[in-house]
Amino acid sequence: MAKKTNISTKYSPIEKERLQQELAKLSDEELIFRFQDGDLLAFDEIVKRYKNQLFNFVFRFLGEYADSEDIVQETFLRVFRKRRAYRKVAKFSTWIYTIAGNLAKTELRRRKKRNVFPLSTLGYEDRDYEISDESLSPETRTNTHMYEEIIQREIQALSPKFREVIILRDIQELSYEEISKIIKVPLGTVKSRVNRARLKLQARLKFLLDNK
Amino acid sequence: MINCERFTSLITDYLDDNLDKQQKAEFKNHLQSCKECAAVFERVNSLQQHLKKLPSVKTSPVFDIVLKNRLRRELVKNTTWNLFENPWIKISVIGLSAAAIFLIAFFSLYYPSISSKQQQGFSSTVSNFQTFTDRADSTNLSQQQVEEKIYFVIEEIPADLFMSERQHFDLLFSTNAHSDSTFSSLGQIKQPAYTKSLVTVTF
Known part of the structure; x- marks a missing residue:
């Protein structure tokens, strides 16, 4: 029989603060196990730890603020629903990044069906494609420098498989081993894919990188 | 000696310090002798620094509120569903369903043929x-x-x-x-x- 989840969140402010401080010292894995036992404050701590880094990952992958935020929300909802599916065999970060990555890729496929891309003859998986100007939100335009915007655009112009690894490695700074587990490809493939992604991106950003 | 293609394939391994002594020496030799490859190497190196420096985007201020609302709905749904995790409620529901099915079957099948x-x-x-x-x-x-x-x-x-x-x-x-x-x-x-x-x- 499945364990009953205690959904009570009624703590006094002092008690809540004390518990939050206690939870902040725990590892991700300890938090998810506490959440599996019904501790909703542990889930709050997970959200606190991961919301921005997942948002950064998804935003760099999709390049669209609202959709990315929605995907991160959906990621946490999935963690909430599927909390009992998590087992100690994997790192929690690997598990949550896999969920977010899969949702982001699904969104990309959905967009691809919806949008008409200029280079329609190019394949989805193996070739780069151009993205429309509308993909960068006004918020992004005002909140980032020009070169950051250019880099962001060029990252998105990479095919998803290269984009994913370069974001995970060079922006999120995850280890090759963890990337290998998240995207479920062998370690050697991850390394060579990161190298190829860097080569592609440096070629696209030649004008910017040579001038700085 | 390594060629340009081999050189570019080793850039990441060189930057991650994953090459053995001989490979590292060959890599460095090619780097000094090939201007084009040296430029590629510089750009890759610079790119890494740029990517690391990209500002970390943050969720909107309403993110937590929206998530909490979605979770609240999820909890209500979950609580209703959890009722069925109680074995007594589950048995009662199954028993009542079986009784209802039996009665329906009895009245619809038995009486016409009595x-x-x-x-x-x-x-x-x-x-x-x-x-x-x-x-x-x-x-x-x-x-x-x-x-x-x-x-x-x-x-x-x-x-x-x-x-x-x-x-x-x-x-x-x-x-x-x-x-x-x-x-x-x-x-x-x-x-x-x-x-x-x-x-x-x-x-």
């Missing part, structure tokens, strides 16, 4: 009765023996289905059994349409 079952069960009894009365005539049994056997035959009527009819049958028999009627008259059974009075036995 008259045919009555017909079948009662025909069998009547048939036995007739066989017995024929035999009673030919074997000259005493009245007491006939009564015993008649009761035996009556016993065969399914009590649950034919209780009222059986009582009626018993009443008729007990009223008439002590008359001076002949054994052959016992066999005169009328079987009218299956109304409330299912059977009438005349002696």
